[in-house]
Amino acid sequence: MLLFLVIMGASSSSYNIEAHAHIYSNATQLWIDKLNNLKIQFYHLPERPSMDDLLQLEFSIQNLQNGSHLKNLIAKVTVTNNPIYKFDNITIADGDFTIRCPFLDPGIHQVIIKVASKSYSLALASFNIYVSNSTAVNTGDIKTAIA
Numbered sequence: 001m002l003l004f005l006v007i008m009g010a011s012s013s014s015y016n017i018e019a020h021a022h023i024y025s026n027a028t029q030l031w032i033d034k035l036n037n038l039k040i041q042f043y044h045l046p047e048r049p050s051m052d053d054l055l056q057l058e059f060s061i062q063n064l065q066n067g068s069h070l071k072n073l074i075a076k077v078t079v080t081n082n083p084i085y086k087f088d089n090i091t092i093a094d095g096d097f098t099i100r101c102p103f104l105d106p107g108i109h110q111v112i113i114k115v116a117s118k119s120y121s122l123a124l125a126s127f128n129i130y131v132s133n134s135t136a137v138n139t140g141d142i143k144t145a146i147a
Contacts, residue, residue, distance in 0.1 A: 031125035037064045040113065042127040050132045055101040061115055061123075062095060069095025070115075073122070078112045079129075081105055104131045 027047050031040045041060040046053055057077070061070045073092040079085040081104050090097060092115075111127045 029127045031123075031127070032064060033123050033125075034064065036122050038062065038070060038115075038123060039064045040115070040123060040125045042111065042113075042125075044129055048132070049104070049129065050134055051103060051106050052134045053131075054103060055129070057099045057101050057111060058096075059098070059113060060096045061092065070122075071095060072118065074116050074118070076114045079104070080110045080112075104129070106131050106133045 027043060029042045031042070033039070039062050041058075041062070043058045045056040045058070049055055057079075059075070059077075061073060061075075062068060063070060071092075071094055073095070075087075075090040075092055075097065077087040077090065077099060079101055085101060087099050090099070107130075109129045109131060111129060113123075113125050113127075114121065115123045115125075
């Protein structure tokens with residue numbers, strides 16, 4: 001299925017990419033690769049996105065044993081949507097980076113990250129984001145308007 005999603009099409013983008021620290025949240029998703037001794041933390045803001053929200057996708061790539069950031073990496077991130085959003089050749093100096101992703105359609109979306117060093121591929125991980133319909137209307141306002 002992964003191959004099918006990547007072949008379906010892509011939309012290149014030049015959205016902002018920023019550096020930041022470890023991710024600390026109850027909603028953080030974690031991917032662990034014992035073979036390559038690394039872990040990838042993933043978090044998105046807002047925590048409960050709707051189709052009206054611009055998403056901030058946060059990643060932290062660390063040594064599995066001691067939690068230190070892996071340095072001098074390159075990443076590719078793909079977000080399933082219609083169209084598929086691709087962020088290529090992201091330079092990761094200190095293990096952490098953030099992507100601002102455009103609005104997504106309602107539903108469950110897959111975030112696929114491929115991490116490589118300059119000489120070889122390190123990891124391929126997948127995370128999910130649930131996007132709801134547009135922001136809910138305050139039901140108190142509806143009751144007031146009807147009365």
